């Protein structure tokens with residue numbers, strides 16, 4: 001039996017809606033600028049260039065319903081996104097079989113220290129300091145494909161303290177879920193437990209301590225997260 005030299009880190013898991021099992025997470029891939037209106041609000045051309053991705057860490061996922069305001073920032077933004085959880089993976093997955101690899105879908109927030117991301121962008125530095133910090137990916141349970149199908153359209157909304165901040169529809173994604181899986185699998189070996197955050201519509205903005213965020217996507221329920 002393997003003797004670990006230090007205490008072993010816990011396996012990060014997400015609840016599975018309606019099941020006693022949990023979904024173990026291996027990696028998190030996040031796509032940038034996947035809704036035209038959000039690309040425009042961030043000062044970019046929304047034409048269909050190649051997609052780009054960054055990663056969060058599995059243990060940045062946070063299904064507690066509480067988002068602790070992070071240090072070294074005064075401009076933390078919400079980004080409301082659909083989460084895609086993979087049951088299997090591989091290399092060079094064709095678009096037309098990509099959805100076979102999906103285990104389920106859920107709701108997630110790609111919380112972003114926008115001020116630190118802005119400094120990193122300007123300096124040509126990596127984005128982790130703005131994106132991959134503790135508790136930076138509040139999320140809900142994973143809904144099984146057998147329950148919710150493969151949502152390719154559906155109204156997405158984020159409210160802060162009851163006021164609508166972000167609105168969009170899954171059908172506005174520039175890169176669709178099967179295309180994202182196929183593209184990622186050309187550059188990385190996808191595997192069971194991988195998670196994709198599929199991008200955010202326009203209306204991103206700051207939150208403050210005490211705020212309540214409510215994210216909903218048609219067919220995937222609602223996620224309520226308070227900023228502590």
Ligand code: MN
Pocket residue numbers: 030031032079081110197199200
């Ligand atoms: Mn995002």
